[in-house]
Amino acid sequence: MTSEQKGLDIQITEDFVKQELARLGPDASHDWWHVYRVRNLAKSLARQEGLTGKSVHLVEVAALLHDVQDWKYSHSENASRASVQAFLEAQGVSREQKDQILNIIAGVGFKDELGSKGKGETSPELACVQDADRLDAVGAIGIARCFTYGGYFKRVLHDPAVAPRSGLTKQQYTDKSVQQTTINHFHEKLLKLKDMMKTGAGRRMAEHRHDVMEQFLDEFHREWDAEA
Template sequence: MSIIDKTILFVKQQLENAEGGHDWFHIERVYKNALLIAREEVCDLTVVKLSALLHDIADSKFHDGDETIGPKTARAFLENENLDQKIINHVINIIENISFKGGNFEKKLSRDFGTKELKIVQDADRLDAIGAIGIARTFNYGGFKNRALYNPAIAPNLNMTKEEYKNSDSPTLNHFYEKLLLLKDKMNTETGQKIALERHKYMENFLSQFYAEWEGEK
């Protein structure tokens, strides 16, 4: 069995009871997105595949905000499979730097870390946060956290710190402005940018319809 097949089995087991927006199917979609983007890029496909499969193996949102659990879990699995240490380090660097942290936060990549594979997997993950599926995931997680759908009295906060973003309990619709609508301009690859533009327009149309229905105009 290949390392990719073993990784797929491992991830499916780890995420068997995960929240619907961060389950195996999320991983599978990101994996497919990454392969699609990688076709147009010169990259290490093994690193891209492993990083896409392991990027959300233990999301900090479901582990009291601990951002170290995911990388540790991924490293332990890969080392147990006796994978080359250089590949392991590359994958872990991607996992540690892939997420949209929110707030006023700058990623700090090590100087010797090649970012081509990061850019591919990061775009693949961000694509799953926008468009029709992004909308579905956002409201699914909002329901999971028992958040209001929308409250006109609570405006989106675009000046949050990283900690404020992580701990926010604002209405779900605010998340569109605090993250989803920002992702189009944060894509790294040409393929990612093209797909993101289409999904961004879909979200804008959704919001227009939402507000119209909210106000009883449609």
């Protein structure tokens, strides 16, 4: 039986992802447990959206591989595709399956939608993986990840004199020479994600998680201003 017929082995894929994460050394905001949560969320969304069989398997594999050699830590836009492509070819997957996985991974990122007027139709599988990744960036876990990431990159917690940027382009968002605050990251990205969900199930889950972040920010600013 070929890899295409039986699907890419999940355990082999997990082992590869863990190995890549160990080499890259990301902080806890983008570690194995982030990948684990995204995989589980993506599978749940896929089933709620009516996906079955090979589509659910494709969603699971792409979710597992979505952060391999993440550009924020590898400092390379091409490292992720190169690493995942080499892995898939070594596993003997068909060209069709390889292209499907690579296309999902390439389309997941928030940065790639900045300034976009619409990039055409989103496949159901991409929608599930993308929404799952974004759901893990919002709510209580999103808050925890945001401060973990900010601490790792030595971002200032909050500075009232530094206003959040609006209308960010991909180039501005990825420019690490501009040091933004952790609180501003909520306004520049996280609070926007609710309205960027592609699946009905993702939108329903995002509503609650969005409210959690808004309540947190309200309390944060009240305490910052000595009002609470």
